[in-house]
Amino acid sequence: MNGTKIADLQEKESLVxxxxxxxxxxxxxxxxxxMRADAFDxxxxxxxxxxxxxxxxxxxxxxxxxxxDSLRGTPYRVAKMYVQEIFSGLDxxxxxxxxxxxxxxxxxxxxxEKNILVxxxxxxHFLPIYGRCHVAYISNGxxxxxxxxxxxxxxxxxxxxxxxxxxxxxxxxxxxxxHTEDVAVYIDAKHMCVSSRGIKxxxxxxxxxxxxxxxxxxxxxxxxxxxxxxxxxM
Ligand SMILES: [Zn+2]
Numbered sequence: 001m002n003g004t005k006i007a008d009l010q011e012k013e014s015l016v017x018x019x020x021x022x023x024x025x026x027x028x029x030x031x032x033x034x035m036r037a038d039a040f041d042x043x044x045x046x047x048x049x050x051x052x053x054x055x056x057x058x059x060x061x062x063x064x065x066x067x068x069d070s071l072r073g074t075p076y077r078v079a080k081m082y083v084q085e086i087f088s089g090l091d092x093x094x095x096x097x098x099x100x101x102x103x104x105x106x107x108x109x110x111x112x113e114k115n116i117l118v119x120x121x122x123x124x125h126f127l128p129i130y131g132r133c134h135v136a137y138i139s140n141g142x143x144x145x146x147x148x149x150x151x152x153x154x155x156x157x158x159x160x161x162x163x164x165x166x167x168x169x170x171x172x173x174x175x176x177x178x179h180t181e182d183v184a185v186y187i188d189a190k191h192m193c194v195s196s197r198g199i200k201x202x203x204x205x206x207x208x209x210x211x212x213x214x215x216x217x218x219x220x221x222x223x224x225x226x227x228x229x230x231x232x233x234m
Pocket of ligand 1: 122123124125126127191193194
C-alpha cells in the first residue's frame with residue numbers, strides 16, 4: 001500500500017468517526033433508508049438461504065472451520081437473525097399497526113414517554129447502537145396506545161441505521177400517525193463502533209433530537225428536556 005492510499009484511508013477513517021460523533025449536526029444522504037427497487041422480490045426464506053451462503057463464505061475466508069459443531073449452524077443463525085429480527089424493520093409488512101383513541105380527558109398538555117429502549121445497528125459498521133429514546137407529543141384530539149410508541153421506535157431501530165435518520169424517521173412516523181405536528185424525539189445512544197473499535201471510547205454517547213410544531217418553541221423544548229433531565233445526567 002503506498003503513502004497516498006494510507007492517507008486516503010486515514011482521512012476516510014477520521015471522517016467516519018466524525019460522522020459517528022457529530023450528533024445532530026451533520027446532513028444525511030437521505031432521510032429514507034436507501035433501498036433497492038427489488039428489495040422485496042425475494043421471500044424471507046430465500047433471503048435467509050442466500051445470506052446463510054454468503055455468511056458461510058465470510059467465515060471460511062477468515063479461516064474458520066465450519067465442520068466444527070459450534071460453528072456449523074452460525075451462518076443459518078446469523079441469516080435468520082438478520083431477516084427476522086434485527087433487520088426486520090426494513091420490510092414495511094412488519095410496520096406496527098397503530099390504533100388511535102379519542103382524547104377523552106381533553107388532556108392538552110404534552111405527553112412524554114421516557115426511556116424507551118433503543119437497540120439498533122450502525123449501517124457503517126454493522127455493530128450495535130444501544131440507548132434510550134424519549135418521545136413527547138401534544139394530542140390533536142387523538143391519543144395513541146403507549147406500547148405503540150415503543151413499537152414504532154423498535155420498528156425503525158431494526159434497520160441498519162444512522163442515529164440522526166432513526167430520530168427523524170420516528171419523528172415523522174409519529175407526526176403522521178398522530179395527525180399532529182407537535183412531536184419531539186430525543187435519543188441518547190452508545191455506538192459499539194465507537195466503544196469497541198476505532199477511537200475505543202466507552203464513555204461517550206451520541207445525542208440526537210428532532211422537534212416539530214409547538215416543540216420548536218424554546219419554552220416547550222425546555223419543558224420536555226427538563227422532564228427527561230434525570231436521564232441526561234447519567
Ligand atoms: Zn459505526
